[in-house]
Amino acid sequence: DTGVSQDPRHKITKRGQNVTFRCDPISEHNRLYWYRQTLGQGPEFLTYFQNEAQLEKSRLLSDRFSAERPKGSFSTLEIQRTEQGDSAMYLCASSWKRDRRTDTQYFGPGTRLTVL
Amino acid sequence: TQLLEQSPQFLSIQEGENLTVYCNSSSVFSSLQWYRQEPGEGPVLLVTVVTGGEVKKLKRLTFQFGDARKDSSLHITAAQPGDTGLYLCAGAIIGSARQLTFGSGTQLTVLP
Numbered sequence: 001d002t003g004v005s006q007d008p009r010h011k012i013t014k015r016g017q018n019v020t021f022r023c024d025p026i027s028e029h030n031r032l033y034w035y036r037q038t039l040g041q042g043p044e045f046l047t048y049f050q051n052e053a054q055l056e057k058s059r060l061l062s063d064r065f066s067a068e069r070p071k072g073s074f075s076t077l078e079i080q081r082t083e084q085g086d087s088a089m090y091l092c093a094s095s096w097k098r099d100r101r102t103d104t105q106y107f108g109p110g111t112r113l114t115v116l
Numbered sequence: 117t118q119l120l121e122q123s124p125q126f127l128s129i130q131e132g133e134n135l136t137v138y139c140n141s142s143s144v145f146s147s148l149q150w151y152r153q154e155p156g157e158g159p160v161l162l163v164t165v166v167t168g169g170e171v172k173k174l175k176r177l178t179f180q181f182g183d184a185r186k187d188s189s190l191h192i193t194a195a196q197p198g199d200t201g202l203y204l205c206a207g208a209i210i211g212s213a214r215q216l217t218f219g220s221g222t223q224l225t226v227l228p
Contacts, residue, residue, distance in 0.1 A: 004158075031214065042120075042204050042218030043159070056215065091158050095214075103208060104149060105216060107158035 002026070004108035006092050012114045013082055020078045021111045025094030032075050033105060034067055035091040036060065043091050049075060082115045089113075119143055122205055122219030129195055130227050137190045137222045139205035148188050148207040149216070150179055159204055162190075195226045 005024045013019050025032050031050050035043035046065070048056040051072035061067075064082075069075040079086055089112050093105040121140045129135055139148070147166045151159035163172050165181035165188065172179045176199075178191040188205055202223050206216040 006158075033215065035216075040220070042122075042206070042220050043216075044218070045215035048214050050214075058215070093158075093216075103147065103214060104161065104164045105206075106161060107151070110156075110158045112156065 004092055004094050004106055006090075006108040006111050008111060009109060010112045010114075012116065014116050015084060016081055018078065018080045019082060019113065020076055021090055021092075021113075023075045023077070023092030023094075023108060025074070025092070026096075026106060029094035029096045029106075030072065031095045031103070031105075032069055033093040033095075034075070034077050035093065037089040037091055037110070038087075046077075079113075082113075084115045087113055087115045119209070119217045120205060120207060120219040122222055124222060125220065126223050126225075128225040128227065131196055132194050133226075135192050135195060135224070137203055137205075137224075138187070139189070139207075139219050140187045141207065141209075142186065143207075143209045143217075144185050145207035146185075146210050148181055148185075148205060150188070150190055151204045151206060153202040153204060153221070159206075192224075195224075197226045197228050200224055200226050 007022045034046040037043040049069040064080045089110045091110045092108045095105045150162040153159045168183045168185045170181045176193045206218045
């Protein structure tokens with residue numbers, strides 16, 4: 001039973017460059033989430049997919065950020081024209097809609113982004 | 117405004133001591149999860165609580181969900197150095213779609 005995987009684990013880029021992260025959820029999970037975590041804080045929600053449909057986006061997700069989940073399997077998160085303030089850990093989580101109350105999310109290891 | 121207040125923020129104790137971490141909100145949660153996170157890694161699920169008043173035990177860890185589903189606590193008995201880590205509570209607020217709202221975490225250090 002493989003868990004959520006994320007690639008790359010670490011990314012260092014220069015300000016103004018574009019970066020793309022990939023998340024592979026647990027295979028039977030139909031829901032996928034992206035969160036961002038800065039040092040000393042808990043994760044903050046960015047966006048959520050059910051199958052291939054992006055159903056919710058946080059106001060934290062500026063127009064430089066775009067997420068996709070083609071075919072309802074893996075997902076990508078792209079950040080265009082990166083800024084130093086984008087430096088953070090980007091976490092992906094997945095869950096299976098069992099019922100409305102127990103939508104437990106399982107997290108991947110994260111991608112640590114450093115913008116120089 | 118922090119929707120989920122977690123306390124204490126930092127806790128340093130000796131091996132063998134007991135401790136309790138609290139998670140409080142004015143919002144009602146449909147479910148609440150506790151995670152533990154190591155540096156440079158993603159949060160690892162410890163438990164999910166769903167029913168008000170629910171108590172779950174995981175070896176030396178005891179989790180309680182408040183009767184009104186607005187608060188939760190994590191109690192660790194006879195802490196060990198291997199318990200060191202960042203403990204996060206996270207809840208799905210009723211009416212706020214599917215995202216989790218996280219507390220800011222409790223950094224626990226257990227000294228041998």
